[in-house]
Amino acid sequence: GAGVSQSPRYKVAKRGQDVALRCDPISGHVSLFWYQQALGQGPEFLTYFQNEAQLDKSGLPSDRFFAERPEGSVSTLKIQRTQQEDSAVYLCASAPPGTGYNSPLHFGNGTRLTVT
């Protein structure tokens, strides 16, 4: 079946612009995660949804970062007033319901954001 889909694949923004990154999780997956990956580093956790509820946003680096999942399926990560340090790959992952820590996350291929 289809995996996690992210769009756009690449995004170039001028400093100060707002951007919106989309994630389509695997159908039926209730858990959804956003990660940020800087060049040469491992992915870093940003935020977590269970259905439409945002249960953990401890990794969001500033109030310029905002994520939503209004109907418990598609999610959008929005970055306002982008800065150069926001340049990174943004990864989305989803996981099926019911098995908690015993359930692997499935990642998309990410959106590469470049802020100029």
Added chain:
Amino acid sequence: DAKTTQPTSMDCAEGRAANLPCNHSTISGNEYVYWYRQIHSQGPQYIIHGLKNNETNEMASLIITEDRKSSTLILPHATLRDTAVYYCIVRVGGGGSEKLVFGKGTKLTVNP
């Protein structure tokens, strides 16, 4: 912070077994060990996970020591396509989520 330590890099000859070690000395009793790998320009790919028993699937084997303080991922017959960064992760609870906390991983290079 990541709860695991891995070597920065390793090399392996094509066709030989690749054994990737991981230390997780502070692991708690109900925390799983997960392995992912990441090939350039792709998202992390799930390989295998376990709690305390050894596990095997079509991709790899996971050997967890009896005290659970370390584990080894085994790729039985490495190919050039196995060249990637391999992440050993202890799945962390708390904060309302079941997130994976990545470290820096091991860069595995499979040589012809």
